Amino acid sequence: MGLSEExxxxxxxxxxxxxxKLNLDSDTIRTSWDNFKTINKNFVLEGDSLHWLGCSIYVASRGVETPTVGSSIVKGNCINLTSLLRHSNLSFAQFFCKINKxxxxxxxxxxxxxxxxxxxDNFGxxxxxxxxxYPIFSKIFIPPSPQDLEQKHHRNRKQRPVPCNSAKVFxxxxxxxxxxKGGxxxxxxxLIKSFxxxxxxxxxxxxxALFAERRDLLNPQFELLPSDWTDASFLAPTEAPCLIxxxxxxxxxxTVAMHMKVYELKGMITRLIKNKTLAADQxxxxxxxxRDVFEQNFKNVTNTYETQLLNKGDFDERIFLAEYRRQLLEQQSNMTTIRSLPYCDSGENGVPESPRTTGMVTPRGGDTPLTGRSFLGPREADMTPLSIDRNTxxxxxxxxNMLNNRSPAPSEALLQLFQSCQKDPLAKVQNVVKxxxxxxxxxYTLNNPxxxxxxxxxxxxxxxxxxxxIETILxxxxxxxxxxxxxVEKELFYQSMFTCCLEIVIFSYSSSKKFPWILDALDMEPIHFVKVIELIVRSKDQHSRDLIKHLNKIEETVLESLVWKSSSQIxxxxxxSEQSMPKFEDTALPGHLLYNEQNSNRRIQNSDSNTDTPSPGPSATDCFQSPVTAHSTNVSRQLFPTMQAGQPLLQTQTHLVITDKDGNRKMIPVIDGDKLSQQQAQQQPTTTEQPQSTAPKKTGSLxxxxxxxxxxxxxxMDHLCSNLGLTDVDFKRKIWTVFEHSVRNTDLIKDRHLDQLLMCxxxxxxxxxxxxxxxQDIMKFYREQxxxxxxxxxxxxxxxxxVEPDGIITPATRSDLIYFYNSIYVEAMQNFAVKFRSSVQNTSLLLSPLPAIKRDLVSPSVQVTGNVFVKPLESPSPASGSSFNYYFSRSPSKDLKDINKLVNSGVTGKRLLIDGDTDYPGSKRISNRKLQSLVEERRNQNTE
Structure with a gap:
């Protein structure tokens, strides 16, 4: 089914x-029509058919090899993209969206x-x-007047060319x-290099303009003009003031901008003078x-740009001039800002009409990853086309500002840290940097010296x-x-940190060298690089949301695919290690395992998790210790209470373990013993799994x-299952068990992607x-991630x-995910997957526990004022001595009054309700009858 109405x-x-209208050749016409018919037959093309026809023409034109000016051959038939979009009634935003589809x-x-x-990227x-x-030009030069543009618009060919006025210079x-720029x-x-x-x-x-004493061009109010600029006796200085x-x-x-002026621009202009494009003093x-050369200079530069444009097939950047001209003629007054650029109806003298550009696309990288959102600070202004330059x-x-005028050398504090170690690592660090x-x-300079x-x-x-x-982390x-x-003696730690720091600099300058370019440039293994990302994010420095999202995205990229390449050191x-890949159960932290529906909406608080602040996570020493370290079960038995077989940790843990800076461990009770006994008596465990350990069974960097x-x-998986309507915990545990088996017991993950095995x-x-x-339904909702x-x-x-023994190389074969499932995945997993059939009674099959997903990642807390937060009931935060909790339809009115008193006066009171309690403290208990009466009263108020 296609565009059925036509x-x-x-x-x-x-x-x-x-x-x-585009003056296309017959081959491009035939190819584009055949492609359009094929797509229209196999897919539903919604919206304006002219938009899709324009996309088909653009794709067909890019497949043509066309001789260009000179003797070169380029890919494409030199179609004018700007004209194509204008005649297809496409804005740039619509074009980028449609062409990607x-x-x-x-x-x-x-x-x-x-x-x-x-x-x-070029358009942005x-x-x-x-x-x-424009703001820069209007400060230095006299802003173009509507009269200058009108004179230019209405002149005929017999009239003399418009002289070098402000509009022409603009x-x-x-x-x-x-x-x-096009070179x-x-x-x-x-963007920075463009600026x-x-x-x-x-x-x-x-x-x-200064040396030519063009007072008709320069703004007399410009502060860098010589003081005698308006005097008749003015003499041009030997050196013009530097505007950089x-x-x-x-x-x-x-420094970088000055290098652009002194070296790069001078070389570019000199080449244009040598090849007669510009007439000027070399x-x-x-x-x-x-006056005798300006008009020719203008034409030559315009012709040079048009030649570049035809060779590359890019959009015509002169559309901004046409739009500016239209707006200036409409306003008939001084323009202080350039608004968003709507459709332009007039273009002449080589300046093209502009397709509509409203609703411009935002820069890449705006999507927040599903993980790591707890590290993000307060939301900054949304990225819009008008703030791309400002954001960079x-x-x-x-x-x-974070560097705070530091020099590229270790500080005194860092040197003292190094000297306090058994062996000073300064020489090793300097060698890594060099x-x-x-x-x-x-x-960096490989393709552009x-x-x-x-x-x-x-x-x-x-x-x-x-x-x-390095100083902060140490x-x-x-x-x-x-x-x-x-x-401090591990060279790998410094190599990984230095690589990540360079990636941060590249990202901050919006470089075209995108990750994982830095890994290839420095020969850094992804498995080691990923170890320092969380350490940097957790450092004391206040990183921007954009940087944290970028680092989180990098971490996900490494974990989902890069670390599983055949060439990876993993x-x-x-x-x-002579051990198999660990299960999630072996590596999980306390409270991160989910066994059944009863504990699916509850979370235990321990020394490794906190809802108000990001998890402390592993230390730097943990990340760079030996790959595999066995966990001591004897210590575990001494430190933690014994649990009955099959009893989930989330229902039975009574103590938290806190380790101080000296390495001493202390147990702190978190649940009243009588209450725990009542819960255990009322709720018998229904699962048959062995309880999880209160610490990972396997530790180490791996x-x-x-x-x-x-x-x-x-x-x-949780996000995908939620969208698919798969909410049953046992069903999700089956999916998780199959996924875990595909990773641990087959080589399906090698050279493939986490999401591929997850969807399968x-x-x-x-x-x-x-x-x-x-x-198709699974892939549909995957695309929403x-x-x-x-x-x-x-x-x-x-x-x-x-590679065959005789040296002949058999290339790799690739296809789509469904073909992979039918031809590769099923063969590798069918013996294990059939155990989950409803007709098969397999009492010995144990389902793997699920990772406990933090629900507040989806509905984060909102700070009202000071230490007052509003949080969803599904993800309550642990109470502290300085916080209040109020549950709608559950808490007494006094709790709300105390919160209001705190907000109005700023005085912190004592806690009245413990987070997660199903009952009130003894001194504050309310009878069931009174509580029921309060609930009925509120219901009546809501219905009035």
Whole structure:
């Protein structure tokens, strides 16, 4: 079923009309129509058919090899994307949304998806840069007047060209900027570099106007103009004032911006002068605005840009000029800001009309991962197209504020920490910084040697951040244990920290080098890199939400796929340990196991979990200790009470274990003994599983990795099952048991993705239990998860690459997830999966416990004021001596009055209700009759 309201003949006429407007060749017309018919036959194309026809034409045009100016051959037939969107009635936001859906339906190759990503990044950068451009221009130059534009709009060919007025200079600077920017892809995708290039172009134009004494161009109120600028006796200075320090507000970026002006821009303009594109003095770069050469300079720059545009097939960045012109003519007054860019009806003299751009797409990386949300701080302003530039600048500012003018060297406090250890690791640390720093610069400049200074600048910031975070983490570790020698002597710890610090710098500067580029550049193993992410997030520094989300996303990427590659060291570590992969039950922390429905909505509080603050998590020493460490069961028996067989921990634990900084353990009772006896008498255990230990059965750095992996899988499975309506705990435990078996007892996870095995586990249990759920339904709800990508179910490994004894290489074969399930997964799992059939009575089959999911990840607490929070009843927080709790339809009115008194006066009172209690303290008990009366009274109030 396709666009049923329109017949094929009507759609064909629309297609031909669109192709004629774009002046397409016959091959592109035929290919695009065939592709559209195929997609329209197999999928439901909702919305305007013209939008989908435009997508089909764009895809077909990208597959054509076309000779371009010169002797080169490019991919694509040089279609003007801006014209295509305008004639297809597509905004840029709609185009990026539709073309991604089209690529998924047509299963287009990765290079096409990369092209779309580049277009999306380029559009966001260009939009944000133009937003910055007009305010800068209006401070330095006389703002263009509507009269200048009207004169330009109405002149005919017989009239003389418009002289070099403010409006023409405004367009010339932008055309020069986008021409220079188009010569290097980094300027198109890195906002900061784009800003610096714009600053340099404006500085060049200011210098030319000043030396030419163009008082009709420069704003007389501009503060950097010489004091005698308006005098008749004015003489141009030998050196023009530098605008870079004026425009570049951040001192940390001034050096990079100055390098752009002195070296990069000068080289670019010199090349344009040499090839006759610009007429100017090659030594001083002046004379661009001379009346006898300006018009030709303007035309040459415009023609150069149009040539670039045809060679690359990108959108025309002059649309912003056309939109600016339209708005200025409409307002007929001084414009202080550029609003969102709607449809433009007029474009002439080479400036194209603009497709509608309202509802622009937001930058990538806006989705919050399902895990790690407890580490996020207060929500910052939402990312909008108007704040892309501001957000990038804020990230850099936060980074430099965190460094607080530190130097790229260890501080006195860090040196003292090193010297307090048995062996001073300073030489080892410096060697790591030198070795990895050289690798970083080499990899950064591999394809562009001109970025060496930029690479060194990023490196210096990374080194400074490295020493700061090392100091913070070691100080935290010192508070936990007196002797930190075991940690400071591990070179791997410093290598992982330094790699992560460089990744933070790259992210803060919005670099085009996306993760896992840094791992490949520094030859860092993902399994070691992931160990330091939580340590950095938990450090005392206040990281931004964007950075925490980025680091959390990186951690998920490593755990879901990178760590399971054939080349990963995890396989060697498992082999050396001579033990099988651990179960989740073996690595789980106390209170993190879920056995049945009775404890599905309850959570135990212990020394490793807290709802108000993120879990303390493993220490740095734990993360970098030996891969596998056996847990002492003797100590466990001495420290914790004995539980009956099959009794879940969440119903029986009576004490918490707290370890102080000296390593001493103390037990603190958390449940009244009489109340516990009553609960045990009223509620007999119904499960047959062995109780979980109060500490992980297996510890060590490898167990920490598996714990994180299983917790991540548990969160995603819970989210998927909830959307699919699979709420029964026993049913989810069957899914979890199958998933855990596929990871531990087969090689299905090797070179594959966590989500692939998870979706297969959900489907196989539905299949053997007689459920009518389809695989397409599972994939549909998987796509709603923030980490989902189409490659997970479109591109699954079937058979690995194999090298025959004679040296012939058999390439790997890949297909979609359903084919993988039928041909690979079923064969590997069928003997185990059939045990879960409803008709099979298998009393010896034990289901694995589920990871206990923190429900407050979905409904977090909201701070009202001070220490007053509102939390959902499903995820109550542990009470403390300084908090109040009020349960609707349960608590007495006095509790609410006490809370109101606290809010109004700021005086902290004593706790009245213990979180999780089913009864009130003895001194505050309320009879059932009085409580029932209160409930009825509130019900009557609600119905009135």
């Amino acid at each position: 017949g094929e003949e009507q759609l064909n006429r629309k297609h031909l009309d669109l192709c004629n 089209w690529a998924e339906m047509a299963q287009l190759p990765e290079d096409f998806l990369n092209k779309i990503t580049h277009l999306k 950068v260009a939009y944000s840069t133009f937003k910055e451009y 367009e010339f600077i932008w055309n020069l900027f986008i021409t220079l 290097d892809t980094q300027y198109c995708t890195e 610096h290039l714009l600053y340099a172009c404006v500085d060049l134009a200011f210098k030319n 320090s004026y425009l570049c507000k951040s001192p940390s970026m001034l 030594k001083t770069l002046t004379g661009l605005f001379n 600048t804020q990230k850099i500012t936060r980074l430099h 070795t990895l720093g050289d690798k970083f610069v080499c990899a 001109q970025t060496e200074d930029e690479a060194k600048n990023r490196l210096q910031i990374g080194i400074t951040l490295f020493y700061k975070l 100080q935290n570790e010192k508070n936990i244990r007196n002797d930190i020698s075991a940690l 396989w060697d570590i498992i082999a050396i 167990s920490i990795i598996f714990r994180k992996f299983y917790n991540l899988a548990g969160v995603r 586990a959900v489907y196989v249990i539905c299949k053997v239990t007689g459920s009518s759920l389809k695989f 923030p980490q989902s990508v189409s490659d997970v179910y479109r591109d699954v490994l079937l058979v690995r690459e194999k």
